[in-house]
Amino acid sequence: MILLKAQKVITGDGKTIIEDGGIVYAADTILAVGKAEVLSADFPQAEVRDYGSGTILPGLMDAHIHLGYYWTQPDLHRYNDFMIAYYAQKQAETCLAKGVTTIRDCCGPQFLLETLRLAAEKGFVKAPRILHTDRGICITGGHGHEDGIEEVDGAENIRHTIRRQKKDGADWIKLLTTNRDDICEFTQEELNAGVEESHRLGMKCVVHSGTQPGIQMCIDAGFDTIEHGNFLTVEQAKQMVKNRQSWTPTMYAYHFLAEYNQKVQEVGIDHSNQSTETYSHHLDFFESSVQAYSENFKAIYDEGVTILAGTDMVMLEAPSVPIVEELELMVRYGLTPIEAIQTATQNPARVFDLSEVTGELKTGLQADILVVDGDATTDIEALRNVRQVFLAGAEV
Known part of the structure; x- marks a missing residue:
């Protein structure tokens, strides 16, 4: 079980931004998305990876x-x-x-x-x-x-x-x-x-x-x-x-x-x-x-x-x-x-009829995750600064 956290989390629905957010996943599945502080308390056993001022968003x-x-x-x-x-x-x-x-x-x-x-x-x-x-x-x-x-x-x-x-x-x-x-x-x-x-x-x-x-x-x-x-x-x-x-x-x-x-x-x-x-x-x-x-x-x-x-x-x-x-x-x-x-x-x-599989950071979906350096909520060019990519929970 892993907790990823960063200054910004974009869920992928075109509107939701979580400040000081995080995502918890185990194996290939997202378990929770929300405030990093809350997730840390709810999942104390999770390995924590802190991406600082970066942004976490769906693959x-x-x-x-x-x-x-x-x-x-x-x-x-x-x-x-x-x-x-x-x-x-x-x-x-x-x-x-x-x-x-x-x-x-x-x-x-x-x-x-x-x-x-x-x-x-x-x-x-x-x-x-x-x-x-x-x-x-x-x-x-x-x-x-x-x-x-x-x-x-x-x-x-x-x-x-x-x-x-x-x-x-x-x-x-x-x-x-x-x-x-x-x-x-x-x-x-x-x-x-x-x-x-x-x-x-x-x-x-x-x-x-x-x-x-x-x-x-x-x-x-x-x-x-x-x-x-x-x-x-x-x-x-x-x-x-x-x-x-x-x-x-x-x-x-x-x-x-x-x-x-x-x-x-x-x-x-x-x-x-x-x-x-x-x-x-x-x-x-x-x-x-x-x-x-x-x-x-x-x-x-x-x-x-x-x-x-x-x-x-x-x-x-x-x-x-x-x-x-x-x-x-x-x-x-x-x-x-x-x-x-x-x-x-x-x-x-x-x-693509994949809404129950991927496309958002959402509980129950596959852990397809992109982490970038910078604030992608205000600067789209931050997506060029790829830090880490996960496909169904596996680092690639």
């Missing part, structure tokens, strides 16, 4: 990550199945090092995430709690087809693919239906079929949709979460609230791509780097995405849309698992630090 969740996305590596031809697995494991370790204890992987090589999850369960490797979408589904020649996404056309074929992906271990189903233009690649009938079949089989579904009219078509289809939604409007947000749909904006990815491509334009394109070559043609899209996020994010939040923090960072040159950078942008656009933290704790736990 973070990344709602949109790609552990096995290796397609931007410069030596791509050398990435066989074994190398891809090692790469994904390295990304998983980075998640834990940054305080991310649960992830939703939004598509990667077939069987990779299911195998990594099994390896972690057996204790062969260290990895966060994993939910995944298997490979993802796009139309023939659609967004992501060159990166291993399954190409499927027609409503019945989509239904068949969803059934097979469920058989292969997918927790969620993902469709990708826009790229960086105003074309919605799937038809409304196909989108509807994807949602209907996923829900019929007891699965939730997520969609990559950044532009109009694709965003509206995906809202109408009933996807559980809209990913990116670069040009999501406030009126559409109102519809999402009524439909109980969530939004994973992945803002930092587009901010990074805009800044990166501005630098590329200044120094010249490295034609030997395929990712630079590809992304360099879309600077206008990235810059307009940043502008839209800056104008609409807070207004959409204020409408009551459930927002999930996700990173979606796959560029070779980008920081790995930039969850803190994503939360920092939310604060820049008007959220308080504890509101931003909620998008990486309680919110995804509810959407």
Whole structure:
């Protein structure tokens, strides 16, 4: 039995801060949360770890990550199945090092995430709690087809693919239906079929949709979460609230791509780097995405849309698992630090049906805990100062 205490405890619900607080856990389960002084009296036998002026909060969740996305590596031809697995494991370790204890992987090589999850369960490797979408589904020649996404056309074929992906271990189903233009690649009938079949089989579904009219078509289809939604409007947000749909904006990815491509334009394109070559043609899209996020994010939040923090960072040159950078942008656009933290704790736990497992510092939940130096209730950048991470009570 261990008592962790610090100057601040954030429970993860977007509002509760405990001054001079603490948390008691034994094995993998939280026993109590409250004032450290009270907990010390109630659990005199507990081993005490005092983190002083630091902050204790729930382990973070990344709602949109790609552990096995290796397609931007410069030596791509050398990435066989074994190398891809090692790469994904390295990304998983980075998640834990940054305080991310649960992830939703939004598509990667077939069987990779299911195998990594099994390896972690057996204790062969260290990895966060994993939910995944298997490979993802796009139309023939659609967004992501060159990166291993399954190409499927027609409503019945989509239904068949969803059934097979469920058989292969997918927790969620993902469709990708826009790229960086105003074309919605799937038809409304196909989108509807994807949602209907996923829900019929007891699965939730997520969609990559950044532009109009694709965003509206995906809202109408009933996807559980809209990913990116670069040009999501406030009126559409109102519809999402009524439909109980969530939004994973992945803002930092587009901010990074805009800044990166501005630098590329200044120094010249490295034609030997395929990712630079590809992304360099879309600077206008990235810059307009940043502008839209800056104008609409807070207004959409204020409408009551459930927002999930996700990173979606796959560029070779980008920081790995930039969850803190994503939360920092939310604060820049008007959220308080504890509101931003909620998008990486309680919110995804509810959407992922994990509220009885993790997502808050709450009696009876798994002891997924992040300890940082500094006061994260007033300074979101304190999350960069990781002191200790616990996954189900185990130090990682």
